[in-house]
Amino acid sequence: MSSMNILGTWTLFQRETKRFMRVKMQTIAAPALTAVLYLIVFHYAMGERQVPGLDVDYFTFLIPGLMMMAMLQNAFANTSSSMIMGKIMNTHVFLMMAPISPTEALIAFLSASVLRAFVVGSVLLLVLLPFSDLQITHVWMILFYGVCGSLFMGSLGLIAGMWSKTFDDMSMVTNFVIMPLTFLSGVFYSVQQLPPLWQSLNEWNPFFYLIDGFRQGFIATGDSDPVHAIGMVLVLTVSLVILAWYLWKIGWKLKD
Amino acid sequence: MTALTIKDLNKVYESGKQALQNVSLTVPKGVFFALLGPNGAGKSTLINILADTVRASSGSVSLLGHDLLTERAWGKRHLGVVPQEIAFDPFFSPREILHFTRGMYGQKRDEAWVNDLLERLELSEHANKITRQLSGGMKRRLLVAQALVHRPKVVILDEPTAGVDVELRKRLWDFIRELNAQGTTVLLTTHYLEEAQELCDHVAIINQGQVIASQSMQSLLGDVASSNLCCRYEQPVKLLESQKQALQAFAPRVCDGVLCLNLQHQEGQSNFDAAYQAARQALGVPLDTYIRQENLEDVFLRLTHKDTR
Numbered sequence: 001m002s003s004m005n006i007l008g009t010w011t012l013f014q015r016e017t018k019r020f021m022r023v024k025m026q027t028i029a030a031p032a033l034t035a036v037l038y039l040i041v042f043h044y045a046m047g048e049r050q051v052p053g054l055d056v057d058y059f060t061f062l063i064p065g066l067m068m069m070a071m072l073q074n075a076f077a078n079t080s081s082s083m084i085m086g087k088i089m090n091t092h093v094f095l096m097m098a099p100i101s102p103t104e105a106l107i108a109f110l111s112a113s114v115l116r117a118f119v120v121g122s123v124l125l126l127v128l129l130p131f132s133d134l135q136i137t138h139v140w141m142i143l144f145y146g147v148c149g150s151l152f153m154g155s156l157g158l159i160a161g162m163w164s165k166t167f168d169d170m171s172m173v174t175n176f177v178i179m180p181l182t183f184l185s186g187v188f189y190s191v192q193q194l195p196p197l198w199q200s201l202n203e204w205n206p207f208f209y210l211i212d213g214f215r216q217g218f219i220a221t222g223d224s225d226p227v228h229a230i231g232m233v234l235v236l237t238v239s240l241v242i243l244a245w246y247l248w249k250i251g252w253k254l255k256d
Numbered sequence: 257m258t259a260l261t262i263k264d265l266n267k268v269y270e271s272g273k274q275a276l277q278n279v280s281l282t283v284p285k286g287v288f289f290a291l292l293g294p295n296g297a298g299k300s301t302l303i304n305i306l307a308d309t310v311r312a313s314s315g316s317v318s319l320l321g322h323d324l325l326t327e328r329a330w331g332k333r334h335l336g337v338v339p340q341e342i343a344f345d346p347f348f349s350p351r352e353i354l355h356f357t358r359g360m361y362g363q364k365r366d367e368a369w370v371n372d373l374l375e376r377l378e379l380s381e382h383a384n385k386i387t388r389q390l391s392g393g394m395k396r397r398l399l400v401a402q403a404l405v406h407r408p409k410v411v412i413l414d415e416p417t418a419g420v421d422v423e424l425r426k427r428l429w430d431f432i433r434e435l436n437a438q439g440t441t442v443l444l445t446t447h448y449l450e451e452a453q454e455l456c457d458h459v460a461i462i463n464q465g466q467v468i469a470s471q472s473m474q475s476l477l478g479d480v481a482s483s484n485l486c487c488r489y490e491q492p493v494k495l496l497e498s499q500k501q502a503l504q505a506f507a508p509r510v511c512d513g514v515l516c517l518n519l520q521h522q523e524g525q526s527n528f529d530a531a532y533q534a535a536r537q538a539l540g541v542p543l544d545t546y547i548r549q550e551n552l553e554d555v556f557l558r559l560t561h562k563d564t565r
Contacts, residue, residue, distance in 0.1 A: 005329070005360075005362045006362075007359055007362045007363070007364065008359060008360045008361065008362045010359070011356055011359025011360050012360055014356070014359075015348075015356050015360075018347070018348075018352075019347050022347050023347075089343055089344070089345070089346070090339070090341050090342075090343035091343045091344065091345050093307070093309050093339050093343060094343070094357065094360075094402065095360075096307075096308055096309050097307045097308060097309065097332060097335075097337055098332060098357070098360040098361060099328070099329040099330075099332035099333050099360075099361060099362060100360060101329065251311065255308075255309060255310055255311050256269055256270070256304075256310045256311065
């Protein structure tokens with residue numbers, strides 16, 4: 001049978017969604033609290049200062065960055081935790097035994113990642129909005145970077161989950177790859193504040209384009225050229241989705 | 257039509273270990289088929305290839321006339337597999353797991369069938385608990401329910417009763433027998449050989465990655481099984497190497513401290529006398545002797561040349 005297993009895809013999406021909804025405190029409430037804590041700390045540390053070169057106050061600059069950072073981290077966590085838990089607890093065999101093609105599996109996993117990212121992003125926006133007069137200026141940019149960022153990170157989470165054999169392997173990816181790239185991507189500062197060498201290096205950091213582009217959807221200004229950023233994000237996202245699909249298809253690190 | 261036709265299946269792992277060597281096997285449709293073999297013989301590798309959790313190195317597998325290795329989606333919809341290792345999703349209850357599993361096989365929710373499965377596998381009381389709270393035996397039964405929830409035509413049970421108590425095991429087998437009577441083909445691996453002998457009408461024995469016997473249970477026990485001369489001595493027997501050599505012609509084994517010698521039958525005559533004299537010469541006059549017909553376990557041990565020989 002070559003037709004798509006729509007019910008199977010929908011069921012897998014539901015399973016991946018219910019999984020994160022079962023632990024709401026960890027997946028939704030905790031990122032919201034972390035973002036509020038960041039805001040409080042930076043509010044007192046930075047006062048009423050403006051971000052150099054962007055003509056926007058630091059507080060307003062910070063909120064979209066924090067939102068996007070949480071969205072990216074949660075999109076990654078949704079697929080990576082599902083994969084690594086499945087491997088450790090051996091439940092991944094049920095997925096491999098089911099008549100779900102690589103395309104169907106990817107649609108289900110990545111849709112759940114996007115949903116989790118947007119749920120977390122929306123909760124953060126609702127929690128942080130009272131602290132600021134943030135406006136939405138380009139909805140399409142917020143949606144474009146939000147969706148692409150979630151697909152990018154969801155795919156990365158799938159690949160990291162396939163690669164990892166232990167929770168320690170996964171922790172290594174999270175702490176030594178994802179965290180540094182996120183923190184050094186301009187969530188907390190404008191890259192124009194960096195020395196020229198770091199500015200050049202930042203041009204190779206995909207998180208920089210995702211966070212800066214998402215932020216431009218709110219404050220209508222940023223550090224990256226919009227056309228260049230959209231191109232970079234599209235190429236990186238499509239490439240990573242295709243890579244995740246291919247690795248799933250060949251059963252990389254899943255099948256002997 | 258056959259349920260499963262396996263031809264020249266080979267599996268060489270990355271480590272270089274050859275787990276399966278030109279395995280060919282036919283499982284007729286509607287039978288209760290036992291796949292037996294010592295630990296590490298290749299049974300699980302074979303099952304995992306059928307389940308698509310391990311890749312075959314070469315060979316072909318046909319399920320109900322469809323090429324399983326190229327028409328995976330079709331094959332998976334008609335195959336249910338109980339994996340050997342206990343696995344459970346700690347986030348969900350047995351009922352949710354069964355609904356999810358059925359949905360992933362592309363089948364609409366069927367509350368009545370899920371309830372029936374939960375009841376027959378004695379999980380109804382625990383249907384809404386989180387799976388972490390289930391005992392080992394319950395988790396094993398949940399695996400059986402998961403393999404059956406999409407009503408497959410062929411079911412593979414990889415040691416489904418390990419850790420399940422005797423009473424529950426009996427009821428589980430009654431249920432599987434019912435499904436088999438309704439037309440479901442069952443392929444079973446188990447270390448409980450008495451169970452296999454009682455349940456299965458066909459048997460294959462696999463050893464060191466090769467099929468060494470595959471026939472109906474009746475013909476295996478009729479053709480291959482023979483009788484044993486059993487000699488009991490004052491002390492439980494422990495065979496020395498020299499005694500094994502002296503008794504080599506009778507495939508000597510020690511079962512519960514009793515020496516068992518394989519008897520050959522030809523034209524209505526057996527070599528009983530020669531076996532008795534050989535036992536006397538090697539170990540002395542026995543306290544007691546008796547003849548015992550071989551069962552599946554004896555045949556299995558003899559064919560796989562193991563342990564107590």
